[in-house]
Amino acid sequence: MTDRASPNLPSRDFDGTARFYGALGFVPAYRDEGWMILERGALVLEFFPHPELDPAASWFSCCLRLDDVDAFHAACRAAGVPEQAHGFPRLHAPRPQPWGGRMGALLDPDGTLLRFIQN
Template identity: 40%
Template sequence: MLKSVCPILPSRDFDATSAFYGKLGFREAARFDVEGYSILVRDNVELHFFNHSKHDPDVSEHGAFVRVDDAADLSARFETIDLPSEGIPRFAKAENKPWGVCELQIVDPDGNLLRMGHIVDER
């Protein structure tokens, strides 16, 4: 039986990653500097990071989709963080997508894309 999934994403700097995600309500649950691994948690979601000091955010293809109860509400909360709408990092407000999901998008300083959303019945 499958229970959950935890994406493993690159981080050039665990301090910067932790600070960025801290603004999104995540806390550092574990950090292993020698091994190059960090785990951030919010509610039932875990984001795992591996140390990759030479990672290029501009060509990153890493990401994850996080199911949430209400993407519009979460989006309104994230808007107060004042992230730009272009570049890296960036934030795109929640909107209903053609594939039946209300979704917001966040790109972190390492170019990792987090799409967060909930299913809507508008298809």
């Protein structure tokens, strides 16, 4: 088994979170009243309940290191996530970064920032 990490992210509502990420290709791997795990291939996201979270005040984030950021961006667009400057959820297309890589961003309905970075 290779080393890996899985981010622990907030969810105001597990059903809503599962629907949103399900449209992006994530499938349930585990769920009870206090924890939910969603997987998309080797990507694993774990969620804890945070019903009082204000998405506009959220500071939660993680990075997804991907072999194909364009395919993930396309999956987000196909799921109907809008590319816009404000609101939740929203999407930002992958762009070249000053450090030489490419990165895009997804903000989920709970205000969590998921940066997707090209491997």
